[in-house]
Amino acid sequence: MTAPLSLSDLDLPRRNGELVFDAPWQSTVFGLAAAVVDNAFGGDREPFRQQLIKAIAAEPARPYWESWTAALEALVETLPEQPAP
């Protein structure tokens, strides 16, 4: 049985000794993927998920957020070209 924790200990996802993001570029690329899902795919996460599955399968030992970056790069490749406003 785990020692009881106070509610304040539970407030941050970093409990259990783990930060959500290890470096600023990781939170940036997480947020960029969320922005693309929301604003280019109408909230549908599946196209990004398929790219992430491919990126992880291509290099299973690659660090996770680097695979995430590769997945987002591949997803962006599928977006239609838009003229700059």
Next chain:
Amino acid sequence: MSEKGHHPAPPSPVEQRVAALEALLTERGLVPEGFIEEITRQYESEIGPLNGAKVVARAWVDPGYKERLLADGTAAIAELGFGGAEGDHMVVVENTPAVHNVIVCTLCSCYPWPVLGLPPSWYKDPPYRARMVREPRALLAEMGCPLPGDVEIRVWDSSAEVRYLVLPQRPPGTGEMTEADLAGLVTRDSMIGVARL
């Protein structure tokens, strides 16, 4: 950057790639001002295992809620105000003296964000993703969760649609505790299924 010691390290290749993505997507108008800061703040300070702990504690004290939670996880979790990305199709699986449930995503890192936040690094790593399916009993023991041989282990592989949450067993001797205090007992790992309470 020829001087030594007083300059930050130059950006790594992956940092440069992320900066290029940010510039491109911003130019295309896909990244609203402040969006990244706001979503980072949410996952660093609001959306985390405390949400799941509140769901579990409610289920422990309210049999009607537990029934609704097991019948329609998404709706019952929404009753407590939790939902959103990666939480559209939530299924809650109940641990009993005879059955222990554990969640995994074999292909990538699917995880019930609204109730657990973002997954820990080990959840995303190849050994966990492969071994939890192949030899769950051995891996659980290595992770500090040995199970008696007569306890059935059910491994739930998150698919494109479904996100699972484990409802741990209420620890014995907690009959007098309040719902809020009970929530304080519930750990992230117990809701993934790699720990018992």
